Amino acid sequence: MGVSGVGKTTVAVRLAERLALPYAEADDFHPAASIAKMRAGTPLDDADREPWLLALGGWLGERAEDGSGGVVTCSALKRRYRDTLRAACPGVRFVHLSGSRELIAERLDGRSGHFMPASLLESQFATLEPLTPDEHGVVLDVGQDPEHLVTEAARLLGPRPT
Numbered sequence: 001m002g003v004s005g006v007g008k009t010t011v012a013v014r015l016a017e018r019l020a021l022p023y024a025e026a027d028d029f030h031p032a033a034s035i036a037k038m039r040a041g042t043p044l045d046d047a048d049r050e051p052w053l054l055a056l057g058g059w060l061g062e063r064a065e066d067g068s069g070g071v072v073t074c075s076a077l078k079r080r081y082r083d084t085l086r087a088a089c090p091g092v093r094f095v096h097l098s099g100s101r102e103l104i105a106e107r108l109d110g111r112s113g114h115f116m117p118a119s120l121l122e123s124q125f126a127t128l129e130p131l132t133p134d135e136h137g138v139v140l141d142v143g144q145d146p147e148h149l150v151t152e153a154a155r156l157l158g159p160r161p162t
Helices: 008-019 032-039 046-066 079-088 101-109 118-127 146-157
Strands: 023-025 071-073 094-098 137-141
Touching: 008 023, 008 071, 008 094, 008 146, 032 046, 046 071, 046 079, 094 146, 101 118, 137 146
Parallel strands: 023 071, 094 137
Antiparallel strands: none
């Protein structure tokens, strides 16, 4: 989880490979209208996000139900968004990739081929509600290289107690 440009996809793909788990990119779950809205520089509102979060939660819930587990990228910026994911998959755990506005803005400026414009970064930081102590997850500083982040995520999350 985290704002656009923190490296969610990079870390999640590598983490899924390391843990031999299925992977899903949350961007693939957005309806076309939401992608068009973001491309136009308009932030999504909660009504836009609800069907997207329900679809992601469904994907996670199916993996939990069949015992396969999975890794999914998702901004999950608000506690209630994470609550929606938890309702569908109570065992979900979060890796919050966190970094300074300056670092993330620099990364977004260097990124091409993504529908999310850098102009929406401030709205994402304004929306962000960091993980709270009662949420299962870890916060990692994206100033580290991706391989270090994957290693830390795998170590800190580890197997979930039964």
